[in-house]
Amino acid sequence: MSATADVSAAWQAYQRMRLQLNGRISRELYRSTGLSEADFDILFLLEESPGGSARSIALRCGLEWEKSRLSHQLRRMQGRGLITKTADAVVELTDKGREQIAAARACHGAAVRRYFGDVLTDDQLAALTAISDQVVARLADDSARDHAHAQPRAEA
């Protein structure tokens, strides 16, 4: 059977797409707005939040980041004047931050459309969504199993 060959070919093709597509988009984003992917993710989430502010923990849950990663990133972004940290771990967009995320949204959206949305058919988009959901579900399954192993509470 050729299943192994198919898996290997699919994996290699996927890796190429992953590296090149993300490299291109993040490079275009950075060159036209000065924002990194990490900057973009933070600002995007903040702009979606009511009042342009959110608790650190909300950002962490939304992005699924390590706490230290978020802390370092927020410190750098505060240094560049994109956000402010008010008392009690609340993060808030500055005017400069609002300005930059607006420009970045347009740039990012255009790049995603050009290199991704416009290239694929509706069937392919649906197929990729299903593929992604299945893989993510499998990852979550295994995490749950590991967690259950480490702390066997559910088995009475």
Next chain:
Amino acid sequence: MSATADVSAAWQAYQRMRLQLNGRISRELYRSTGLSEADFDILFLLEESPGGSARSIALRCGLEWEKSRLSHQLRRMQGRGLITKTADAVVELTDKGREQIAAARACHGAAVRRYFGDVLTDDQLAALTAISDQVVARLADDSARDHAHAQPRAEA
């Protein structure tokens, strides 16, 4: 039409898969072998090369890395005894490097199978291959166009 919604949903699902799948695999690889993805890629390519050695430029072409990225990475790997750099930019696997890549191959292959190959049907694998190839082709197209713009040689 719902095309926009489909693109957005597919993009978000794909991003989740990309982040979580790669995070999981590289974490498992690192925890069980001490090798990063970058280490793995280099050692993998070297083991494929005849004699376990290759010129720097061959690695750069195979991996599509920046020259400075490769230089830094090779320096660190030489420091850890995974490779040696002989005269004239030739890189060679050490015994320790051979040992580690063998273990890493098994770990990496198992993870790819568990979280990717075993989760998807043959049709899905074929669909993902097609999707990836199309996106990569589009990226290459745009690169060629940009390059042609910068150095308009082909147009007489």
Next chain:
DNA sequence: GCACCCCGGTTGATACATCAACCCAGTTGA
């Protein structure tokens, strides 16, 4: 010859990601 450029490689600076260690406040439970 010589000025010029290209290209492979190195280096340093900076940003980003991860791990481990720590601080502190709120809970829990003896």
Next chain:
DNA sequence: TCAACTGGGTTGATGTATCAACCGGGGTGC
């Protein structure tokens, strides 16, 4: 009450990725 634990947040160290600047040799054209 007080000790132990938990969880959010910070910090420092290290490894990784990218950009810009530089070095050196090998063409190319004059």
